[in-house]
Amino acid sequence: xxxxxxxQAVRRVLIVGRLALLWALCITGRxxxxxxxxxxxxxxxxxxxxxxxxxxxxxxxxxxxxxETPLAISIRTESAVVNPQRIKDAExxxxxxxxxxxxxxxxxxxxxxxxxxxxxxRARGRGYLSLxxxxxxxxxxxxxxxxxxxxxxxxxxxxxxYPAGSVGAHIVGSLDSEGNGNSGLEQKxxxxxxxxxxxxxxxxxxxxxxxxxxxxxxxxxxxxxxLAMHRVIQNDVEQFLAEGVKDAGAESGSVVVLDPRNGEVxxxxxxxxxxxxxxxxxxxxxxxxxSNTAVQIPCEPGSVMKMITVTMxxxxxxxxxxxxxxxxxxxxxxxxxxxxxxxxxxxAMDTAGVLIKSSNIGVAKISIRMGPRMxxxxxxxxGIGDKTGIELPAxxxxxxxxxxxxxxxxNYCWSPTSHEYIAxxxxxxxxxxxxxxxxxxxxxxxxxxxxxxxxxxxxxxxDGKLEEVALDIKKPERVLRAETAFRIRRIMxxxxxxxxxxxxxxxxxxxxxxxxxAEIFENGAWQNKxxxxxxxxxxxxxxxxxxxxxLNRTPKQGGIASAPVFSKVAATALRVLQVPKDEPExxxxxxxxxxxxxxxxxxxxxxxxxxxxxxxxxxxxxxxxLIGPTVPDFRGKAMLDVLRESAALGLQVQTKGRGVARNQAxxxxxxxxxxxxxxxxxxxxx
Amino acid sequence: MTSLAALxxxxxxxxxxxxxxxxxxxxxxxxxxxxxxxxxxxFVKSIDNSTVIRLVDNKDWxxxxxxxxxxxxxxxxxxxxxxxxxxxxxxxxxxxxxxxEREQLIxxxxxxxxxxxxxxxxxxxxxxxxxxxxxxxxxxxxxxAPAQGTVxxxxxx
Numbered sequence: 001x002x003x004x005x006x007x008q009a010v011r012r013v014l015i016v017g018r019l020a021l022l023w024a025l026c027i028t029g030r031x032x033x034x035x036x037x038x039x040x041x042x043x044x045x046x047x048x049x050x051x052x053x054x055x056x057x058x059x060x061x062x063x064x065x066x067x068e069t070p071l072a073i074s075i076r077t078e079s080a081v082v083n084p085q086r087i088k089d090a091e092x093x094x095x096x097x098x099x100x101x102x103x104x105x106x107x108x109x110x111x112x113x114x115x116x117x118x119x120x121x122r123a124r125g126r127g128y129l130s131l132x133x134x135x136x137x138x139x140x141x142x143x144x145x146x147x148x149x150x151x152x153x154x155x156x157x158x159x160x161x162y163p164a165g166s167v168g169a170h171i172v173g174s175l176d177s178e179g180n181g182n183s184g185l186e187q188k189x190x191x192x193x194x195x196x197x198x199x200x201x202x203x204x205x206x207x208x209x210x211x212x213x214x215x216x217x218x219x220x221x222x223x224x225x226x227l228a229m230h231r232v233i234q235n236d237v238e239q240f241l242a243e244g245v246k247d248a249g250a251e252s253g254s255v256v257v258l259d260p261r262n263g264e265v266x267x268x269x270x271x272x273x274x275x276x277x278x279x280x281x282x283x284x285x286x287x288x289x290x291s292n293t294a295v296q297i298p299c300e301p302g303s304v305m306k307m308i309t310v311t312m313x314x315x316x317x318x319x320x321x322x323x324x325x326x327x328x329x330x331x332x333x334x335x336x337x338x339x340x341x342x343x344x345x346x347x348a349m350d351t352a353g354v355l356i357k358s359s360n361i362g363v364a365k366i367s368i369r370m371g372p373r374m375x376x377x378x379x380x381x382x383g384i385g386d387k388t389g390i391e392l393p394a395x396x397x398x399x400x401x402x403x404x405x406x407x408x409x410x411n412y413c414w415s416p417t418s419h420e421y422i423a424x425x426x427x428x429x430x431x432x433x434x435x436x437x438x439x440x441x442x443x444x445x446x447x448x449x450x451x452x453x454x455x456x457x458x459x460x461x462x463d464g465k466l467e468e469v470a471l472d473i474k475k476p477e478r479v480l481r482a483e484t485a486f487r488i489r490r491i492m493x494x495x496x497x498x499x500x501x502x503x504x505x506x507x508x509x510x511x512x513x514x515x516x517x518a519e520i521f522e523n524g525a526w527q528n529k530x531x532x533x534x535x536x537x538x539x540x541x542x543x544x545x546x547x548x549x550x551l552n553r554t555p556k557q558g559g560i561a562s563a564p565v566f567s568k569v570a571a572t573a574l575r576v577l578q579v580p581k582d583e584p585e586x587x588x589x590x591x592x593x594x595x596x597x598x599x600x601x602x603x604x605x606x607x608x609x610x611x612x613x614x615x616x617x618x619x620x621x622x623x624x625x626l627i628g629p630t631v632p633d634f635r636g637k638a639m640l641d642v643l644r645e646s647a648a649l650g651l652q653v654q655t656k657g658r659g660v661a662r663n664q665a666x667x668x669x670x671x672x673x674x675x676x677x678x679x680x681x682x683x684x685x686x
Numbered sequence: 687m688t689s690l691a692a693l694x695x696x697x698x699x700x701x702x703x704x705x706x707x708x709x710x711x712x713x714x715x716x717x718x719x720x721x722x723x724x725x726x727x728x729f730v731k732s733i734d735n736s737t738v739i740r741l742v743d744n745k746d747w748x749x750x751x752x753x754x755x756x757x758x759x760x761x762x763x764x765x766x767x768x769x770x771x772x773x774x775x776x777x778x779x780x781x782x783x784x785x786x787e788r789e790q791l792i793x794x795x796x797x798x799x800x801x802x803x804x805x806x807x808x809x810x811x812x813x814x815x816x817x818x819x820x821x822x823x824x825x826x827x828x829x830x831a832p833a834q835g836t837v838x839x840x841x842x843x
Contacts, residue, residue, distance in 0.1 A: 075796050164808075167808060231807075235807075235808035236808070322708075513842060
């Protein structure tokens with residue numbers, strides 16, 4: 001007989017069963033919560049732990065010269081990286097890996113330990129150390145076997161190559177260690193050059209070991225730029241500039257070569273230059289990288305500005321080439337104003353002669369006749385005070401103050417006499433590129449062009465072919481009557497033939513130009529240093545090149561220091577561009593310097609300093625001592641007078657003692673060699 | 687009639703151990719004893735089917751052919767269904783390989799162009815040319831006569 005089931009036992013079984021059911025429901029509920037409600041969160045977390053996204057660097061666009069020769073090109077390479085936090089034995093790692101990469105094991109060990117100590121606090125197991133960039137095939141082969149043992153990774157990288165070296169460095173620019181441009185076009189066009197990076201997805205295990213990777217989005221190469229710059233012209237220009245700076249004893253300089261017909265910049269050089277291949281530049285090189293003098297630093301143009309003033313006079317119809325202007329015999333005194341002086345005493349001369357002989361008084365009179373508003377308008381027409389739009393970083397707009405003051409406290413405006421001084425290049429600042437654009441107006445028959453470096457822009461298509469992209473370049477705009485431009489061209493040709501720019505003559509070609517020298521006033525004194533410049537074009541009949549040469553802080557004037565550089569640069573550019581010669585070629589011997597020429601003073605000095613001594617001692621010249629200014633007689637003069645007179649003549653004087661000048665060496669009347677100074681002894685009168 | 691033990695013993699006798707045990711006389715060590723009521727009766731009955739006549743069934747043949755055809759058709763359809771995918775997989779692999787190869791070639795081309803530009807660098811040419819490369823003097827230049835209709839000429843007047 002079966003025993004009847006106890007009712008209490010049944011109840012206990014039911015309780016256990018209910019508990020089990022509850023437990024099952026709890027588990028099911030939790031599972032539903034985790035897998036249904038929290039599905040996305042956990043999926044995201046799992047993805048972040050196991051799926052990593054890395055940027056796939058895009059190939060940087062190429063920069064080519066006008067012959068399609070690469071100036072900057074990116075080569076794909078591979079680099080070895082490691083996460084230092086995953087290395088257990090840094091010494092063992094360094095001893096094995098360093099020889100494979102040609103590194104010093106001790107240095108590698110120290111670096112790893114440093115990273116590990118720093119990273120432990122902040123990196124939370126992550127970290128990145130580039131062991132070696134741009135691996136050679138041999139190094140890569142050696143690493144292939146080590147990647148199985150060590151947490152090494154070989155990642156895609158790229159190397160920027162500059163096959164032309166330092167040629168055109170200020171145009172092309174350079175990259176920093178992170179692959180971003182830090183000067184030149186590399187900086188200005190960084191966004192378009194660097195392209196669009198792709199995405200690579202990597203699945204990793206618990207130990208961050210990668211087991212599968214794929215490209216989810218391919219990178220897009222940056223745009224390619226073909227420049228108007230010709231590397232042969234550029235190379236020669238850089239050489240001539242360096243020689244010119246050295247010969248003139250200048251500190252820096254710049255040259256711009258422009259095609260006046262369309263504004264294409266054929267060459268743009270600055271001194272000192274730098275080598276973009278150098279990844280760790282010295283302080284001087286780093287400074288040279290940053291300063292693109294031709295574009296970023298304006299300076300007083302001096303006499304070259306007379307070109308615009310005379311153009312204004314002729315274009316407005318108030319003056320013709322033959323209109324006589326009285327040049328006041330060297331000193332133009334006006335009541336209540338500082339007198340304006342000329343280097344040489346000149347009487348009446350025609351308007352063309354004012355430009356050829358570079359008369360400050362003549363151009364000041366033209367400016368006074370035309371008025372400040374008209375001068376301001378013509379300066380604007382020539383682009384002075386406006387950015388040129390050249391594709392280089394940190395372009396300066398120069399210095400052209402407002403015509404009218406905007407308030408009682410506005411100091412950045414023209415004074416009642418400003419137009420007189422601006423007429424010969426003072427109280428105004430322009431960069432070499434701005435000057436080149438201004439000369440191009442005369443050279444191309446009255447059109448203002450936009451100086452530009454980029455001639456062509458291409459973009460790689462999906463099928464691998466290149467697609468040309470339209471450029472945004474302003475069309476030439478007429479600002480001057482063509483007739484005026486032709487007349488000014490002829491006058492500027494005379495400057496080279498018989499004026500201050502004789503050294504700018506180009507063998508086989510007719511050329512025109514204008515010299516300029518602006519002495520530097522610093523620390524309350526004239527420094528006997530000039531910004532010497534020469535602007536010009538060739539050939540005169542159909543100018544193909546405009547060249548602007550500026551040498552900074554040189555003791556020599558534009559006609560002596562910069563004009564020879566112009567001659568060499570123009571000759572090279574015309575030869576490379578295969579421009580037919582328009583004049584019979586003859587052996588051009590360097591013109592013998594004349595005392596008149598070497599005594600040419602900067603215009604700002606003439607305008608603002610005291611007049612020259614009335615009686616000059618007759619120079620006793622010999623053939624070997626022709627170069628240099630004549631030493632005046634300082635004896636019997638007070639120290640202040642001696643300093644003033646020497647400053648006016650651009651001479652360096654070393655004084656000794658106090659009182660009145662008693663002795664001087666060299667003696668009065670001798671020709672002072674370039675760079676030499678005069679020793680003057682002073683004594684107190686008894 | 688036999689038993690399970692006899693059957694095992696018979697099988698064991700065929701093995702090397704069994705044969706060795708038989709030779710040594712201690713073959714009973716592992717032999718199973720016959721258990722009671724475990725006799726296995728094996729009967730052999732001869733069947734004479736010489737008089738059996740197999741009838742030809744046409745439907746059977748049709749069924750077989752239909753089955754074979756159906757299987758073949760299904761296979762072909764499956765293959766046809768999978769083939770584009772397979773081809774595209776193969777093609778994508780080939781495209782991938784070609785892309786990689788193309789990128790390698792482009793990179794090599796860039797290296798070659800860079801090297802060429804480096805060799806043709808004016809600075810480098812100057813170094814190689816040394817003193818042997820200079821502009822000729824004006825007198826050393828021979829001017830060719832202008833062609834018919836030439837506007838500008840290089841001829842020295």
